[in-house]
Amino acid sequence: MKIAIIGAGYVGLPLALAFSKFHTVTCYDIDKKRIDELQSGHDSNQQHSKKNIIRKEISFINDKDKLKKKDVYIVTVPTPIDENKKPNLNILRSASVLIGKVISKKSIIVFESTTFPGCTEEFCIPLIEKSSKLKFDKDFHVGYSPERVNPGDKINTLKNITKIVGANDKNTLLKIKKLYKSICKSIYTTNNIKIAESAKVIENIQRDVNIALVNELGLLFDKLDIPTNEVLKAAATKWNFHYYKPGLVGGHCISVDPYYLSYKAEQKKYIPKLILSGRKINESMGKYVANKTKNLMLKNKIKLSNSNIALLGFSFKDNIPDIRNTKIIQIYDELKKQNIKIKIFDSIVSKNEVKKCHNLSIYNFKDLKKFKYDAIILAVSHNQFLRKLTYYNKFYKNNKKKIFIDVKNNYSSYNFIRNNYKYFQL
Amino acid sequence: MKIAIIGAGYVGLPLALAFSKFHTVTCYDIDKKRIDELQSGHDSNQQHSKKNIIRKEISFINDKDKLKKKDVYIVTVPTPIDENKKPNLNILRSASVLIGKVISKKSIIVFESTTFPGCTEEFCIPLIEKSSKLKFDKDFHVGYSPERVNPGDKINTLKNITKIVGANDKNTLLKIKKLYKSICKSIYTTNNIKIAESAKVIENIQRDVNIALVNELGLLFDKLDIPTNEVLKAAATKWNFHYYKPGLVGGHCISVDPYYLSYKAEQKKYIPKLILSGRKINESMGKYVANKTKNLMLKNKIKLSNSNIALLGFSFKDNIPDIRNTKIIQIYDELKKQNIKIKIFDSIVSKNEVKKCHNLSIYNFKDLKKFKYDAIILAVSHNQFLRKLTYYNKFYKNNKKKIFIDVKNNYSSYNFIRNNYKYFQL
Numbered sequence: 001m002k003i004a005i006i007g008a009g010y011v012g013l014p015l016a017l018a019f020s021k022f023h024t025v026t027c028y029d030i031d032k033k034r035i036d037e038l039q040s041g042h043d044s045n046q047q048h049s050k051k052n053i054i055r056k057e058i059s060f061i062n063d064k065d066k067l068k069k070k071d072v073y074i075v076t077v078p079t080p081i082d083e084n085k086k087p088n089l090n091i092l093r094s095a096s097v098l099i100g101k102v103i104s105k106k107s108i109i110v111f112e113s114t115t116f117p118g119c120t121e122e123f124c125i126p127l128i129e130k131s132s133k134l135k136f137d138k139d140f141h142v143g144y145s146p147e148r149v150n151p152g153d154k155i156n157t158l159k160n161i162t163k164i165v166g167a168n169d170k171n172t173l174l175k176i177k178k179l180y181k182s183i184c185k186s187i188y189t190t191n192n193i194k195i196a197e198s199a200k201v202i203e204n205i206q207r208d209v210n211i212a213l214v215n216e217l218g219l220l221f222d223k224l225d226i227p228t229n230e231v232l233k234a235a236a237t238k239w240n241f242h243y244y245k246p247g248l249v250g251g252h253c254i255s256v257d258p259y260y261l262s263y264k265a266e267q268k269k270y271i272p273k274l275i276l277s278g279r280k281i282n283e284s285m286g287k288y289v290a291n292k293t294k295n296l297m298l299k300n301k302i303k304l305s306n307s308n309i310a311l312l313g314f315s316f317k318d319n320i321p322d323i324r325n326t327k328i329i330q331i332y333d334e335l336k337k338q339n340i341k342i343k344i345f346d347s348i349v350s351k352n353e354v355k356k357c358h359n360l361s362i363y364n365f366k367d368l369k370k371f372k373y374d375a376i377i378l379a380v381s382h383n384q385f386l387r388k389l390t391y392y393n394k395f396y397k398n399n400k401k402k403i404f405i406d407v408k409n410n411y412s413s414y415n416f417i418r419n420n421y422k423y424f425q426l
Numbered sequence: 427m428k429i430a431i432i433g434a435g436y437v438g439l440p441l442a443l444a445f446s447k448f449h450t451v452t453c454y455d456i457d458k459k460r461i462d463e464l465q466s467g468h469d470s471n472q473q474h475s476k477k478n479i480i481r482k483e484i485s486f487i488n489d490k491d492k493l494k495k496k497d498v499y500i501v502t503v504p505t506p507i508d509e510n511k512k513p514n515l516n517i518l519r520s521a522s523v524l525i526g527k528v529i530s531k532k533s534i535i536v537f538e539s540t541t542f543p544g545c546t547e548e549f550c551i552p553l554i555e556k557s558s559k560l561k562f563d564k565d566f567h568v569g570y571s572p573e574r575v576n577p578g579d580k581i582n583t584l585k586n587i588t589k590i591v592g593a594n595d596k597n598t599l600l601k602i603k604k605l606y607k608s609i610c611k612s613i614y615t616t617n618n619i620k621i622a623e624s625a626k627v628i629e630n631i632q633r634d635v636n637i638a639l640v641n642e643l644g645l646l647f648d649k650l651d652i653p654t655n656e657v658l659k660a661a662a663t664k665w666n667f668h669y670y671k672p673g674l675v676g677g678h679c680i681s682v683d684p685y686y687l688s689y690k691a692e693q694k695k696y697i698p699k700l701i702l703s704g705r706k707i708n709e710s711m712g713k714y715v716a717n718k719t720k721n722l723m724l725k726n727k728i729k730l731s732n733s734n735i736a737l738l739g740f741s742f743k744d745n746i747p748d749i750r751n752t753k754i755i756q757i758y759d760e761l762k763k764q765n766i767k768i769k770i771f772d773s774i775v776s777k778n779e780v781k782k783c784h785n786l787s788i789y790n791f792k793d794l795k796k797f798k799y800d801a802i803i804l805a806v807s808h809n810q811f812l813r814k815l816t817y818y819n820k821f822y823k824n825n826k827k828k829i830f831i832d833v834k835n836n837y838s839s840y841n842f843i844r845n846n847y848k849y850f851q852l
């Protein structure tokens with residue numbers, strides 16, 4: 001089979017690499033720089049090695065014309081939100097129009113991008129029809145198979161997970177199923193594209209709501225002076241308790257997908273209050289961490305203005321360079337309002353990207369020692385940050401006022417107390 | 427050890443039976459009828475057999491004076507809510523006052539009743555001190571060990587589960603731990619009563635919120651004409667998805683405990699919006715089921731007034747006689763407004779109790795055949811109701827308008843369609 005993949009990011013690249021073991025794969029991205037790096041065998045997302053990327057069965061292209069005459073087109077482009085937290089379908093629109101220009105009769109198109117139920121049939125297919133002048137279901141066929149990529153996860157890989165495959169007609173469903181069966185151990189089929197779309201979006205919503213719940217509990221227990229992490233640890237001894245931990249929710253999935261479904265819901269005049277109140281809590285956590293930091297500094301008689309803070313970590317997730325929707329920026333912005341001087345350390349993210357997106361400079365972790373601080377905020381648990389607590393002693397301006405904000409609960413409270421730290425943990 | 431258990435219900439009885447294998451147990455209940463039945467070896471909750479109940483090491487009493495001179499007092503009384511959904515602590519108050527009257531120096535009191543964090547120390551202990559004229563921590567000691575009883579569950583029994591034990595001083599903690607170690611395989615200790623109280627209440631809150639989420643999704647997908655159960659089944663193929671199903675949330679735990687925590691939260695001027703919006707959704711589901719039933723009847727040209735409905739099941743949970751906070755009454759009340767004639771069938775619940783609490787008559791399931799109906803609502807999945815769908819054919823007034831409301835998704839939609847049923851599933 002000749003497979004074209006539209007989008008060479010976190011979803012498209014592993015898919016292209018997997019399919020290239022059994023098929024001829026053309027992997028297209030609109031970003032020339034991304035294609036250049038992949039052609040040279042480099043993945044700036046740090047997920048795949050040069051040895052795996054450079055294979056003769058796979059070509060990375062930036063030239064649309066080379067997308068013609070393929071059997072299957074798989075769309076893996078991002079589906080972000082705009083500044084009003086509404087779906088930004090521009091990239092999906094461009095991809096659909098592009099596909100219309102390159103497909104031929106009998107082509108099969110599979111969408112993997114996360115979206116709201118109905119999007120494939122009501123938004124993408126009409127665009128393809130218009131741009132191709134071909135008829136859906138007669139000339140070309142469409143399926144939906146939601147990506148379940150979990151960057152950094154070595155267990156739940158594309159090969160190991162169950163892949164949902166949806167198409168409205170049996171024939172297309174069987175063809176797409178067969179295709180994915182070559183690269184995934186387990187396939188789950190549904191004869192309704194909307195079911196496949198819905199399944200994907202609710203997976204991330206469930207995660208978002210569960211994190212929001214422990215965040216809400218954390219905000220309350222903080223007021224009651226009860227250690228949230230101890231409560232969760234105790235509750236987790238119940239056979240059916242899900243051990244979520246409070247935290248910042250960033251990234252391109254969990255902090256985005258709920259808005260896709262609520263967009264569709266609001267079109268139908270239904271306000272999903274539970275989902276939206278979960279979002280609201282999770283959106284507030286960066287500011288909350290900043291406020292707890294300020295309060296702890298004030299309580300320890302540190303003047304905020306011109307004080308110095310080391311902020312460790314900028315990506316949205318541990319050991320990943322991905323900075324999309326990182327909530328660390330909320331902490332930064334809130335502290336900046338008080339004229340606090342903040343240095344951000346992260347050796348994993350791309351300094352250029354942070355400069356471009358946020359106009360901020362990022363230091364390497366090894367440069368932490370060049371300065372002294374009034375407070376340290378450990379915001380992301382990159383492996384490089386996970387030292388013994390005493391390692392951080394030497395970076396404080398005043399060793400009696402060692403303020404440490406342990407956002408992700410890496411240390412036991414016992415450890416903080418024994419080492420005379422003033423601390424806050426989510 | 428001489429152990430007294432205050433409250434001989436779903437929590438107290440199994441505890442008394444378990445302890446009686448190693449200790450002498452006195453099990454007290456304020457309800458004379460309950461004590462009478464237990465003395466004769468009968469458990470109207472249908473959880474324990476006569477052989478297990480009648481043991482020489484256990485005495486069931488209704489006489490407070492016989493509670494004196496025990497080593498340990500364990501409180502397992504109910505903690506319900508009042509009509510405003512605020513904690514009704516009357517029973518806990520009475521139990522605390524009673525304990526104050528019967529304890530002596532060195533007594534240990536353990537509370538198992540679910541409550542809000544702080545309740546044991548701020549509400550119960552002062553009552554005991556006042557009533558006993560003894561001093562907490564000096565004369566008597568207190569711990570908290572939340573019950574995790576799951577009626578009908580043969581796997582997660584008192585013996586098999588991890589039991590949380592909390593006490594603020596090490597000595598008491600060790601004593602209570604040792605006590606429970608005799609009957610539970612695994613003990614989790616915490617040196618903070620509030621942590622133990624909080625852990626219990628959040629377990630049920632997490633369950634309530636997760637059911638509320640799938641209910642919210644169900645309400646939305648219904649508007650989008652997408653089958654919720656199919657979406658959940660597909661999503662459940664993800665490695666970290668929790669497979670909750672939409673439904674009515676009744677009973678004395680999940681539908682009650684969130685109000686205990688929100689009561690405490692509101693005292694601290696914190697409104698737990700996520701938890702409360704979950705509650706609101708779950709509280710609305712009975713009415714929703716009734717409305718879907720009415721709409722389906724109208725759509726099939728059945729006049730509501732004087733129509734006949736068979737409502738199968740009245741308890742809050744499958745195969746359990748417990749009717750506390752059953753949400754079936756919401757379905758009943760809503761349908762009654764349209765002058766619909768409803769017969770409720772349930773051979774498991776106590777007919778007297780339903781008469782007393784709701785002034786309703788309950789029929790045995792075998793009497794279903796005595797009448798004919800316009801619609802059948804299968805609201806609780808008691809084993810006795812789970813027949814082949816065609817079994818229900820003969821009970822319809824008009825076999826072309828077989829309306830079946832499958833609240834708990836017992837049948838596949840394929841089955842409904844094949845057998846020409848008009849159906850609704852949550």
